[in-house]
Amino acid sequence: MEKKKIQLVAEPLTAEGFAPFGDVIEADPNSENHFSINGGLIERFNDLATIDVTPEGGRPLINIAICNKATALPYHIVFLERHPLGSQAFIPMDDTPMIVAVAPAQDHIEPSDIRAFITNGKQGINYNRSVWHMPMAPLADGIKMLMIDRGGEGNNYEEFHFPDVDVHLDIPK
């Protein structure tokens, strides 16, 4: 049987649109979550993501991810992954956009549940624990991201495959 083809175009990431899946980590001057510190030298944008990594004795890890090679577009979503024991944040360190596809934190998902977003280059994202998401697909060679996720015992990785559909994900023209 031939696979059903689905075309998906990433939409611009906003905090509101991403709220069901996690946090957008950005310095939004229109938000109310910032204030001056160090005698006015520095503006602090405060508490931008919920780190949720303690089930089964986990602890937060700070990591750096360096992308060896850009992904080809359109990206074929063969499966989504999730981390049942921890949130996972990616923050760009060189102003490069990221493409993310997500689906709700439920045991069974359909291709129609998938939402896709493209960041503006300055935005980071934090996936809530158990939210399905595509593997990180770098849009340029050599880009660097800070990752904050979970360390500890237990199985923190699951995959959900879509054997009958071919989901092509692209960025807006």
Add this chain to the structure above:
Amino acid sequence: MEKKKIQLVAEPLTAEGFAPFGDVIEADPNSENHFSINGGLIERFNDLATIDVTPEGGRPLINIAICNKATALPYHIVFLERHPLGSQAFIPMDDTPMIVAVAPAQDHIEPSDIRAFITNGKQGINYNRSVWHMPMAPLADGIKMLMIDRGGEGNNYEEFHFPDVDVHLDIPK
């Protein structure tokens, strides 16, 4: 009484030199803490800092700090501060060096206890809980850093003043 003058020049930051005070957060290809993920697309530099924020019910915060104005050099160290309830990490998001002055996590410190470091622009740092450090002093206007520190109840801020000495901190020529 005239204050005693002390000149301090920051030394290049290394993981070894900073070890008594905290972690250097960097993607060091000579380290053994990295491995490939996502089918070889990404190199993960793993677990680069110890987040220590749980005393008295604390939790980790992800924040962005944007520097309004660069500090004049030499920097006059009037006091050091510390956070007795949490570690504090700063990671540059635009490849800008940071200057940091630190002293050991003990109740009384002397000016001779102060060590100063300059980062290479790509390095972040994580101050261990209760390590004395100067307030973040941005070396350029507009630079952006990711901060990971503690949220929660309790007094997480102390200062140690040096009333009798004038410590001038500068970067290497």
